[in-house]
Amino acid sequence: MRDRLPVILVNLKLYEQSIGQKAFEIGKAAESVWKESGVLIGIAPNALDAATLAEKLEIPIFVQHVDSTPFGAFTGHISPLQLKKYGIAGSLVNHSEKRLKLSDISWINQKLVEEGLISIICASTPKETLSVALLQPTSVAIEPPELIGTGIPVSKARPETVTETLDLVRSFAPDVKVLCGAGISTGEDVEKAIELGTDGVLLASAVAKHPNPRKKLMELANGALKASDACSKR
Amino acid sequence: MRDRLPVILVNLKLYEQSIGQKAFEIGKAAESVWKESGVLIGIAPNALDAATLAEKLEIPIFVQHVDSTPFGAFTGHISPLQLKKYGIAGSLVNHSEKRLKLSDISWINQKLVEEGLISIICASTPKETLSVALLQPTSVAIEPPELIGTGIPVSKARPETVTETLDLVRSFAPDVKVLCGAGISTGEDVEKAIELGTDGVLLASAVAKHPNPRKKLMELANGALKASDACSKR
Amino acid sequence: MRDRLPVILVNLKLYEQSIGQKAFEIGKAAESVWKESGVLIGIAPNALDAATLAEKLEIPIFVQHVDSTPFGAFTGHISPLQLKKYGIAGSLVNHSEKRLKLSDISWINQKLVEEGLISIICASTPKETLSVALLQPTSVAIEPPELIGTGIPVSKARPETVTETLDLVRSFAPDVKVLCGAGISTGEDVEKAIELGTDGVLLASAVAKHPNPRKKLMELANGALKASDACSKR
Amino acid sequence: MRDRLPVILVNLKLYEQSIGQKAFEIGKAAESVWKESGVLIGIAPNALDAATLAEKLEIPIFVQHVDSTPFGAFTGHISPLQLKKYGIAGSLVNHSEKRLKLSDISWINQKLVEEGLISIICASTPKETLSVALLQPTSVAIEPPELIGTGIPVSKARPETVTETLDLVRSFAPDVKVLCGAGISTGEDVEKAIELGTDGVLLASAVAKHPNPRKKLMELANGALKASDACSKR
Numbered sequence: 045m046r047d048r049l050p051v052i053l054v055n056l057k058l059y060e061q062s063i064g065q066k067a068f069e070i071g072k073a074a075e076s077v078w079k080e081s082g083v084l085i086g087i088a089p090n091a092l093d094a095a096t097l098a099e100k101l102e103i104p105i106f107v108q109h110v111d112s113t114p115f116g117a118f119t120g121h122i123s124p125l126q127l128k129k130y131g132i133a134g135s136l137v138n139h140s141e142k143r144l145k146l147s148d149i150s151w152i153n154q155k156l157v158e159e160g161l162i163s164i165i166c167a168s169t170p171k172e173t174l175s176v177a178l179l180q181p182t183s184v185a186i187e188p189p190e191l192i193g194t195g196i197p198v199s200k201a202r203p204e205t206v207t208e209t210l211d212l213v214r215s216f217a218p219d220v221k222v223l224c225g226a227g228i229s230t231g232e233d234v235e236k237a238i239e240l241g242t243d244g245v246l247l248a249s250a251v252a253k254h255p256n257p258r259k260k261l262m263e264l265a266n267g268a269l270k271a272s273d274a275c276s277k278r
Numbered sequence: 279m280r281d282r283l284p285v286i287l288v289n290l291k292l293y294e295q296s297i298g299q300k301a302f303e304i305g306k307a308a309e310s311v312w313k314e315s316g317v318l319i320g321i322a323p324n325a326l327d328a329a330t331l332a333e334k335l336e337i338p339i340f341v342q343h344v345d346s347t348p349f350g351a352f353t354g355h356i357s358p359l360q361l362k363k364y365g366i367a368g369s370l371v372n373h374s375e376k377r378l379k380l381s382d383i384s385w386i387n388q389k390l391v392e393e394g395l396i397s398i399i400c401a402s403t404p405k406e407t408l409s410v411a412l413l414q415p416t417s418v419a420i421e422p423p424e425l426i427g428t429g430i431p432v433s434k435a436r437p438e439t440v441t442e443t444l445d446l447v448r449s450f451a452p453d454v455k456v457l458c459g460a461g462i463s464t465g466e467d468v469e470k471a472i473e474l475g476t477d478g479v480l481l482a483s484a485v486a487k488h489p490n491p492r493k494k495l496m497e498l499a500n501g502a503l504k505a506s507d508a509c510s511k512r
Numbered sequence: 513m514r515d516r517l518p519v520i521l522v523n524l525k526l527y528e529q530s531i532g533q534k535a536f537e538i539g540k541a542a543e544s545v546w547k548e549s550g551v552l553i554g555i556a557p558n559a560l561d562a563a564t565l566a567e568k569l570e571i572p573i574f575v576q577h578v579d580s581t582p583f584g585a586f587t588g589h590i591s592p593l594q595l596k597k598y599g600i601a602g603s604l605v606n607h608s609e610k611r612l613k614l615s616d617i618s619w620i621n622q623k624l625v626e627e628g629l630i631s632i633i634c635a636s637t638p639k640e641t642l643s644v645a646l647l648q649p650t651s652v653a654i655e656p657p658e659l660i661g662t663g664i665p666v667s668k669a670r671p672e673t674v675t676e677t678l679d680l681v682r683s684f685a686p687d688v689k690v691l692c693g694a695g696i697s698t699g700e701d702v703e704k705a706i707e708l709g710t711d712g713v714l715l716a717s718a719v720a721k722h723p724n725p726r727k728k729l730m731e732l733a734n735g736a737l738k739a740s741d742a743c744s745k746r
Numbered sequence: 747m748r749d750r751l752p753v754i755l756v757n758l759k760l761y762e763q764s765i766g767q768k769a770f771e772i773g774k775a776a777e778s779v780w781k782e783s784g785v786l787i788g789i790a791p792n793a794l795d796a797a798t799l800a801e802k803l804e805i806p807i808f809v810q811h812v813d814s815t816p817f818g819a820f821t822g823h824i825s826p827l828q829l830k831k832y833g834i835a836g837s838l839v840n841h842s843e844k845r846l847k848l849s850d851i852s853w854i855n856q857k858l859v860e861e862g863l864i865s866i867i868c869a870s871t872p873k874e875t876l877s878v879a880l881l882q883p884t885s886v887a888i889e890p891p892e893l894i895g896t897g898i899p900v901s902k903a904r905p906e907t908v909t910e911t912l913d914l915v916r917s918f919a920p921d922v923k924v925l926c927g928a929g930i931s932t933g934e935d936v937e938k939a940i941e942l943g944t945d946g947v948l949l950a951s952a953v954a955k956h957p958n959p960r961k962k963l964m965e966l967a968n969g970a971l972k973a974s975d976a977c978s979k980r
Contacts, residue, residue: 058352064363091325091356092341092364107326109354117427117483118292120343120376122325129298130326138848142354146840146848150874172852175877178918193351216880216918249351372614380606380614384640406618409643412684450646450684526820532831559793559824560809560832575794577822585895585951586760588811588844590793597766598794610822661819717819 048104048133049162049183049221050086051244051268052234052261054251055108055136058090062252067093068100070251073258075103083265088136091122095130104133104162112148114155124155134162134182140189153181164223166246170205173222174212183221184213185246191226193249198226199237210241231267238271282338282367283396283417283455284320285478285502286468286495288485289342289370292324296486301327302334304485307492309337317499322370325356329364338367338396346382348389358389368396368416374423380409387415398457400480404439407456408446417455418447419480425460427483432460433471444475465501472505516572516601517630517651517689518554519712519736520702520729522719523576523604526558530720535561536568538719541726543571551733556604559590563598572601572630580616582623592623602630602650608657621649632691634714638673641690642680651689652681653714659694661717666694667705678709699735706739750806750835751864751885751923752788753946753970754936754963756953757810757838760792764954769795770802772953775960777805785967790838793824797832806835806864814850816857826857836864836884842891848877855883866925868948872907875924876914885923886915887948893928895951900928901939912943933969940973 054074056062062070067089074085088106089097098105111121124135137152138144144152149165153176156163163181167173173186186209191198199206206224213222224237225246237245247264254260288308290296296304301323308319322340323331332339345355358369371386372378378386383399387410390397397415401407407420420443425432433440440458447456458471459480471479481498488494522542524530530538535557542553556574557565566573579589592603605620606612612620617633621644624631631649635641641654654677659666667674674692681690692705693714705713715732722728756776758764764772769791776787790808791799800807813823826837839854840846846854851867855878858865865883869875875888888911893900901908908926915924926939927948939947949966956962 055353058347058349058355058357058360060349063360088353090360091354092329092360092366095326095330107354113292115292115294118375119289119322119370119373120325120341121292123292126292126297126324126326132326136353139353140849141352143847143849145845146851146874146877147842147845147870149848150871150877168849169852171881172848175848175852175880178877178880179873374615377613377615379611380617380640380643381608381611381636383614384637384643402615403618405647406614409614409618409646412643412646413639523821526815526817526823526825526828528817531828556821558828559822560797560828560834563794564797575822581760583760583762586843587757587790587838587841588793588809589760591760594760594765594792594794600794604821607821609820 048084049243050084050104052083052264053086053088053106053164053223053244053246055088055139055246055248056090056252057248059249059252063090063093068097070257071097071101071103071105074261075101077258077261077265078103081262081265081269083268085261085265086133094132098131105131106133106162106164107135108139109142110135110137110152112151124152124159124161127161128159134164137163137165137181138176139166140168140187140192149176150179153179157181170208170212173209174216177213177217177220180217181220183223183243185223185225187225187246189226194227195229196227197229197233197236198224199228199233199240201227203240206237206240206242231263231270234264234267235271238268244268282318283477284318284338286317286498287320287322287340287398287457287478287480289322289373289480289482290324290486291342291482293483293486297324297327302331304491305331305335305337305339308495309335311492311495311499312337315496315499315503317502319495319499320367328366332365339365340367340396340398341369342373343376344369344371344386346385358386358393358395361395362393368398371397371399371415372410373400374402374421374426383410384413387413391415404442404446407443408450411447411451411454414451415454417457417477419457419459421459421480423460428461429463430461431463431467431470432458433462433467433474435461437474440471440474440476465497465504468498468501469505472502478502516552517711518552518572520551520732521554521556521574521632521691521712521714523556523607523714523716524558524720525576525716527717527720531558531561536565538725539565539569539571539573542729543569545726545729545733546571549730549733549737551736553729553733554601562600566599573599574601574630574632575603576607577610578603578605578620580619592620592627592629595629596627602632605631605633605649606644607634608636608655608660617644618647621647625649638677638680641677642684645681645685645688648685649688651691651711653691653693655693655714657694662695663697664695665697665701665704666692667696667701667708669695671708674705674708674710699731699738702732702735703739706736712736750786751945752786752806754785754966755788755790755808755866755925755946755948757790757841757948757950758792758954759810759950761951761954765792765795770799772959773799773803773805773807776963777803779960779963779967780805783964783967783971785970787963787967788835796834800833807833808835808864808866809837810841811844812837812839812854814853826854826861826863829863830861836866839865839867839883840878841868842870842889842894851878852881855881859883872911872914875911876918879915879919879922882919883922885925885945887925887927889927889948891928896929897931898929899931899935899938900926901930901935901942903929905942908939908942908944933965933972936966936969937973940970
């Protein structure tokens with residue numbers, strides 16, 4: 045599963061424009077762009093859409109959150125242990141809009157990893173990101189919360205935050221992948237993020253609220269391809 | 279929608295035996311028993327199963343929980359505002375395994391009602407149940423937590439808890455329906471609950487973990503029918 | 513204790529100007545104004561100041577919050593069961609800056625009442641306030657959150673919110689006292705609140721951040737006295 | 747302040763035997779044992795006792811928890827920024843009975859450190875302890891929750907948990923001190939814990955519920971002294 049960590053992960057959040065049938069359409073567009081460009085795109089839809097998208101699409105589908113609960117008498121919870129049954133690829137953990145207790149992050153991450161699923165733990169600062177990287181998830185995602193939803197890309201406005209995170213994680217937990225997010229909205233932002241050394245980006249509104257998600261996704265994928273070219277030429 | 283409040287509401291919780299394909303099978307059995315007996319049965323599956331069941335079945339499907347969030351930049355939340363899009367009938371609110379802040383109960387209930395959805399607010403004691411009944415949900419559900427999952431039915435072990443709740447709610451909020459739950463597992467338990475004056479029952483493991491859910495559901499429906507006979511003869 | 517419900521309850525919150533020695537000074541001023549005017553003033557200081565103020569002052573001292581924990585192996589919690597030992601008069605419950613689960617409100621309120629302490633449950637809307645009034649606390653406090661800290665007094669800007677709350681609580685729970693809060697900052701605001709029929713007011717910054725708390729408290733007490741005069745003349 | 751990290755830190759929790767006047771008596775005993783033995787003992791009393799103990803005693807007094815709140819309009823919270831005003835030495839953070847969000851742990855720890863206070867972050871497993879050690883607190887405390895309150899000392903029942911934690915923290919965050927806790931109740935347990943390489947122990951009921959706290963504290967201090975002797979002879 046680890047090799048299915050997307051280069052571009054689209055969090056559909058709870059926008060009216062990105063739930064239900066529209067979530068499926070964005071997912072379908074992502075699948076098509078992946079097939080055309082070769083750049084793997086993942087989608088994290090609302091929980092009510094996750095099973096449907098995972099059933100109907102070939103790209104990796106993530107849940108936006110799982111609870112720290114095993115199977116049993118639990119009402120209103122989603123368990124990391126149930127995801128595989130639906131073909132769901134993994135979960136975001138500790139997103140800035142759903143912060144968790146450290147003990148829960150730790151438990152959830154362990155279960156996701158044991159299940160062979162992709163665990164992407166989000167954090168706000170280089171230090172916090174290092175903390176969660178030490179739990180050995182598939183990936184961490186650094187997202188300065190003050191940039192989320194601003195359109196000011198972390199990769200351009202705070203390159204030093206990204207590189208500091210990369211340095212720390214590479215030194216102490218070299219097997220853990222690093223995504224960055226917050227304000228990412230153009231192909232150029234993606235290109236910059238990958239050139240800085242990240243394994244990909246996490247973004248939301250730029251795709252989820254776009255009138256033509258396929259077009260936007262292709263732009264983002266092209267940004268990733270440019271960065272790869274640049275990298276391979278080095 | 280209000281007329282679609284089930285007489286028997288089955289909370290599938292997060293049992294390994296009642297998620298995914300198995301949730302669908304229990305739902306299918308419930309639909310079949312409803313068609314045969316005329317007793318309306320609702321199902322509250324795990325969030326990952328809710329959209330699928332709501333699409334494929336004619337009986338009312340509930341979510342086990344919704345968050346106090348509108349549409350927007352929210353990650354890992356389910357909104358009362360999105361339920362109708364999926365044909366979901368309503369939601370449990372404040373289940374004993376997912377207790378909420380009063381301010382959230384109040385907001386969620388208001389939104390469910392505004393959306394024309396069924397709001398079923400759970401509480402532990404007659405006094406607490408009265409408190410939430412004053413918020414004017416579709417229904418309240420009294421469930422003494424110490425009996426949940428015990429197989430000791432509230433309707434038999436604590437009839438006075440049920441009747442005290444009924445008296446309070448009928449006096450102060452006469453339009454609000456009253457379900458009871460905790461320990462309900464046989465047709466006789468359902469019969470007793472309805473004879474006490476409730477509008478139905480909330481149960482979980484007796485159906486969710488039963489090797490033959492259809493048989494168990496038919497037994498429960500028959501209990502409801504007996505009580506109705508008894509009531510209509512009065 | 514019930515007869516010690518203050519007419520003016522000052523929540524000192526966590527302002528730098530109202531903790532430590534300054535909390536004591538505000539409390540001392542309140543005591544002096546009470547002795548001069550006869551209008552009972554209560555103080556709800558930060559937890560770290562509560563024991564000291566309760567020991568040194570004769571006016572009723574409240575904690576701003578208690579947890580739903582009995583005595584035992586609990587770390588970082590304050591129990592309603594420990595308050596009497598310190599001579600603390602009671603607690604605010606469910607303040608808008610510390611919203612609680614309904615099940616916790618219910619438990620805490622029951623324990624406070626059993627201990628003979630003053631339980632003041634806060635809520636945002638008339639409906640929610642009625643809900644908590646049904647739990648039979650000493651008092652409820654209606655505080656529209658959008659007015660808190662604005663200086664726009666609920667008693668003037670939203671008299672109908674106050675009177676609707678009064679009507680509901682008086683109809684369904686006539687023994688429960690009613691305070692109102694949010695934006696209260698002058699003697700006139702207090703006068704108006706009491707004329708509307710409330711038993712007193714809850715306020716914070718107008719006193720806690722005032723350069724001369726005694727002067728401000730005397731103004732507020734005079735507002736209360738004017739209203740009482742008006743009432744007694746009817 | 748860092749040099750005031752206690753070798754023995756007694757969490758008084760919320761036992762009826764260790765609040766109010768009794769908290770003061772235990773603190774007084776700890777002070778006396780420290781003066782006699784030279785082994786520094788800290789006390790973490792209930793919030794309502796913290797200011798009094800910090801005022802009256804010379805040993806370091808800790809709060810059991812602080813919230814992630816600055817000064818301002820916050821009700822029912824304790825801020826790391828207010829502690830110095832009371833002479834409080836620092837705070838436990840993320841105790842197993844008060845687990846916090848990672849983002850809150852991170853903020854609280856940063857503020858404590860900036861204030862020159864002692865920050866002791868608790869965690870359950872070596873991996874989680876390493877995670878929090880990376881935040882650079884004064885100290886971490888490893889406490890396997892399944893041993894807390896059992897009387898089965900972590901230092902004897904799980905020496906490998908302690909040494910694994912020590913190895914990880916010493917490798918990645920060598921400036922961070924390491925305490926261990928859970929089940930510590932005798933001088934021998936303390937001796938063993940220090941011999942394993944920890945900087946001290948965290949314990950609760952063995953002292954808090956003891957009929958003669960001074961005697962028990964002296965026994966514990968003697969355990970620490972024996973270990974120091976052993977260490978210095980190597």
